Amino acid sequence: MAIWRCTVCGYVFDGAEAPDKCPKCGAPKEKFEEIAGEAAELIERSRHTNDLHMKLTTFLRKVEWVSESGIEDNLDPGCLAIFKKAKEQAAELRQMIKAELQTHMKKGKWG
Ligand SMILES: [Zn+2]
The missing domain is CATH 1.10.287 (Helix Hairpins)
Known part of the structure; x- marks a missing residue:
């Protein structure tokens, strides 16, 4: 499991991979970045x-x-x-x- 964030709207998603499309703003998968380390811990x-x-x-x-x-x-x-x-x-x-x-x-x- 990883945490992904939409770089367009900030929507946070949990999953092995980023979603195909942001459920909030519709941005494509490429717009998601994986959140790791301290930032993930903070979440x-x-x-x-x-x-x-x-x-x-x-x-x-x-x-x-x-x-x-x-x-x-x-x-x-x-x-x-x-x-x-x-x-x-x-x-x-x-x-x-x-x-x-x-x-x-x-x-x-x-x-
Ligand atoms: Zn979004």
Whole structure:
């Protein structure tokens, strides 16, 4: 497996060979260059981090759902305060992750 990048539009492709045509901009196979060494490692690491962000987002959604049940249940002020805070902070973290991932996309950091 190798990583290939379209030199026209930056599209990244995984495969033994470059694709016949760029799926994004239609550039021919010759326009692809193989990415190796540090650049390839950086792409792998970026993908790993992206994956971690997605996992965290899933957990945070669960925290929000659980907190909502607690808020509905509303047993006493102490419990309510905890569930409200958990919900708020989980939502805030999810927003931070979303914003950070958008920054990465703009920089073209992701493969
Ligand atoms: Zn392209």
